[in-house]
Amino acid sequence: MAVAKRPIIHPVDKYLRTERLPHVWCPGCGIGITLHAFMRAVKELEDEGRIDSSKILFVSGIGCTGRAAGYVNFDGAHTPHGRAIPYAMGAKLARPDLIPVVFSGDGDLVGIGGNHFIHAARRNMDVLVILVNNMIYALTGGQVAPTTPKGTYTTTTPFGNPDRPINAVKIAAAAGANYIARWAVTHPELLKNSIKKALPMEGFRLIEVVSICPEIFGRHIGFRAPIELYRRLQKVVKIRGKISPFEATYDWEKEIILGEFQVRNEPGYTRVLMEAFKHG
Amino acid sequence: MSREADIGFLNSNHAAAEGALTAGVNFYAGYPITPASDLFEYLARKMPKQGGVIIQTEDEIAAINAIIGASWAGAKAMTATSGPGFSLMAESIGFAAMVEAPIVIIDDMRTGPSTGVATATGQGDVMQARWLSHGHYGIVALAPFSAQEAYDLTIKAFNIAERLRVPVVLLMDYVLVHTREKVRLKKPPEVEVWSRKKPRVPPEEYLPFKPDEDLVPPMATYGEGYRVFVESLVHDYRGYYVTRDDVYEELVKRLSDKITVNKHIVLDHVEYYTDDAEILFVAFGSTARSVLSIVRHARARGLKYGLFRPISIWPMDTDALLKAAENARKIIVVEMNYGQLFLEVDRVIKDKPVYLAPILTLDLPTPENILEVCRKWL
Ligand SMILES: Cc1ncc(C[n+]2csc(CCOP(=O)(O)OP(=O)(O)O)c2C)c(N)n1
Numbered sequence: 001m002a003v004a005k006r007p008i009i010h011p012v013d014k015y016l017r018t019e020r021l022p023h024v025w026c027p028g029c030g031i032g033i034t035l036h037a038f039m040r041a042v043k044e045l046e047d048e049g050r051i052d053s054s055k056i057l058f059v060s061g062i063g064c065t066g067r068a069a070g071y072v073n074f075d076g077a078h079t080p081h082g083r084a085i086p087y088a089m090g091a092k093l094a095r096p097d098l099i100p101v102v103f104s105g106d107g108d109l110v111g112i113g114g115n116h117f118i119h120a121a122r123r124n125m126d127v128l129v130i131l132v133n134n135m136i137y138a139l140t141g142g143q144v145a146p147t148t149p150k151g152t153y154t155t156t157t158p159f160g161n162p163d164r165p166i167n168a169v170k171i172a173a174a175a176g177a178n179y180i181a182r183w184a185v186t187h188p189e190l191l192k193n194s195i196k197k198a199l200p201m202e203g204f205r206l207i208e209v210v211s212i213c214p215e216i217f218g219r220h221i222g223f224r225a226p227i228e229l230y231r232r233l234q235k236v237v238k239i240r241g242k243i244s245p246f247e248a249t250y251d252w253e254k255e256i257i258l259g260e261f262q263v264r265n266e267p268g269y270t271r272v273l274m275e276a277f278k279h280g
Numbered sequence: 281m282s283r284e285a286d287i288g289f290l291n292s293n294h295a296a297a298e299g300a301l302t303a304g305v306n307f308y309a310g311y312p313i314t315p316a317s318d319l320f321e322y323l324a325r326k327m328p329k330q331g332g333v334i335i336q337t338e339d340e341i342a343a344i345n346a347i348i349g350a351s352w353a354g355a356k357a358m359t360a361t362s363g364p365g366f367s368l369m370a371e372s373i374g375f376a377a378m379v380e381a382p383i384v385i386i387d388d389m390r391t392g393p394s395t396g397v398a399t400a401t402g403q404g405d406v407m408q409a410r411w412l413s414h415g416h417y418g419i420v421a422l423a424p425f426s427a428q429e430a431y432d433l434t435i436k437a438f439n440i441a442e443r444l445r446v447p448v449v450l451l452m453d454y455v456l457v458h459t460r461e462k463v464r465l466k467k468p469p470e471v472e473v474w475s476r477k478k479p480r481v482p483p484e485e486y487l488p489f490k491p492d493e494d495l496v497p498p499m500a501t502y503g504e505g506y507r508v509f510v511e512s513l514v515h516d517y518r519g520y521y522v523t524r525d526d527v528y529e530e531l532v533k534r535l536s537d538k539i540t541v542n543k544h545i546v547l548d549h550v551e552y553y554t555d556d557a558e559i560l561f562v563a564f565g566s567t568a569r570s571v572l573s574i575v576r577h578a579r580a581r582g583l584k585y586g587l588f589r590p591i592s593i594w595p596m597d598t599d600a601l602l603k604a605a606e607n608a609r610k611i612i613v614v615e616m617n618y619g620q621l622f623l624e625v626d627r628v629i630k631d632k633p634v635y636l637a638p639i640l641t642l643d644l645p646t647p648e649n650i651l652e653v654c655r656k657w658l
Pocket residue numbers: 062063064065066081104105106107108109134136137138139140145
């Protein structure tokens with residue numbers, strides 16, 4: 001793509017459309033930490049000769065998180081709200097050498113796009129889903145999300161969220177994903193390692209990243225500075241090894257369990273489909 | 281020149297499926313719905329054998345987005361559905377138009393609104409085909425009236441989609457898709473098969489949304505080093521979101537104008553006895569078959585009836601319509617809804633009365649059914 005050339009000053013600059021900076025994200029937002037972890041993982045894999053970044057297809061839906069697709073210098077798309085997964089699936093099945101990554105928000109992926117999420121996991125569709133969970137609909141100004149803790153004030157639940165939050169890890173596990181992990185922006189190195197491990201795998205891979213949205217989530221519930229929300233998150237997350245995804249509690253009041261909950265190597269959907277078609 | 285093997289005895293769903301195969305379809309995603317399912321089932325048996333990919337998705341929203349993604353990955357991609365499923369695709373029809381993804385959508389119209397009568401015919405999706413999604417964008421809709429045309433026009437639908445990078449809708453109906461007829465399965469070079477323009481410059485110089493003189497930008501394919509970003513937001517030539525009046529205006533105009541300036545490859549219609557027609561009928565799809573029978577019988581009795589049958593519904597060949605209507609005293613639009621194509625015909629013809637003959641039967645109307653509605657104007 002024709003872009004104004006800028007000197008490469010940061011190790012991951014080559015994966016960015018740097019001429020688009022500055023980005024839209026607020027100070028203290030966790031999306032940048034997550035995206036940085038992703039690009040570092042890609043860089044390490046590419047430097048080790050294990051991946052060709054020109055095959056990465058980086059797809060987002062709509063939301064603050066969804067804006068990521070426009071900043072990265074990969075093939076990609078900014079699809080309608082909730083539709084990143086089926087879009088990536090179509091591209092991958094039409095061109096199996098692509099490496100699809102869906103990078104999007106919790107509302108996008110398990111709210112409006114929840115059905116696609118379940119069925120892609122059920123098919124073990126070849127896609128790495130990086131779900132940035134900021135517990136809120138951020139781009140639209142702080143409405144309740146499927147991940148919002150029960151009882152929380154949001155602009156559409158001014159008397160407290162009556163809904164129980166969704167646990168994306170359990171849903172992916174119930175549907176049959178190959179790889180399932182949950183990390184948080186408090187642990188970017190572990191997140192990067194997890195992405196690095198999951199990206200070259202086949203099948204459906206979910207990495208949920210518990211993030212912070214200091215402006216639209218934190219401030220509304222009394223955290224005056226980003227660091228306060230960050231510290232609150234730090235307190236509630238607990239890393240646990242070797243537990244089942246069904247034990248991966250997601251509870252903002254008690255504990256949010258981080259870790260790698262499922263690592264399987266069942267054949268991905270692309271391969272299964274091509275095998276089935278061979279007998280046609 | 282036609283050999284035995286080139287002749288099929290097919291319904292319009294199967295004929296359209298054969299047309300898609302001739303046009304080179306290699307990606308299909310769909311969700312079952314009457315009366316479109318047997319098109320899907322037909323392709324499900326055939327496409328894998330020819331190296332294509334065909335899948336049933338969790339819903340029509342997934343299907344339409346999957347074919348848009350597949351299209352950007354280089355595939356000739358399609359789906360087929362009926363009104364309820366078409367409605368679910370609404371948002372992403374606009375997405376396809378916005379990111380200029382060549383795709384073909386077959387809408388086998390059934391009785392509506394809502395779930396309507398799943399096993400009965402209708403033509404209530406005329407305006408839906410044009411204005412399904414929000415915002416202003418261009419789209420093409422073609423309407424066959426026989427299995428042969430279903431075959432031919434599916435090839436044409438792919439050709440237009442590829443050449444203009446627009447979504448193309450094939451509007452069929454319940455009667456057509458369940459009527460078996462003889463179809464000659466023309467193959468290249470007898471039929472032309474077109475593919476999209478590819479970039480003629482290296483990735484460093486490529487601007488994915490910069491149009492050529494025909495207003496259509498060359499299209500890169502994912503995975504070939506172009507690092508192309510497909511943006512659903514308003515975007516400039518680079519595909520970058522910008523909120524500038526000039527960029528927005530140029531983009532929105534171009535999404536429609538590229539069809540207008542290339543209309544010679546789109547416009548299509550058939551006229552029957554229009555030269556001296558005093559009563560001009562306008563009808564499309566299976567309804568036009570009953571109307572044609574009325575016109576032929578009238579001619580046998582010396583009555584000067586004629587029929588204008590648009591094949592491209594969106595856009596319609598309005599110049600040809602005006603010309604066909606030159607000698608007419610009255611124009612009667614016959615359609616199986618309560619006045620949709622009528623609105624377009626009435627908009628175009630300003631100097632003589634245009635009447636609507638709405639046919640709200642559940643089966644294909646007989647010529648007598650139609651005559652009964654029209655008698656007061658004849
Ligand atoms: C069909 C549709 N409905 C609603 C919207 C408005 N909308 C834009 S982003 C968004 C929610 C985003 O939340 P999330 O996916 O969690 O992403 P975040 O902004 O928090 O990163 C909504 C409701 C839309 N763009 N499209």
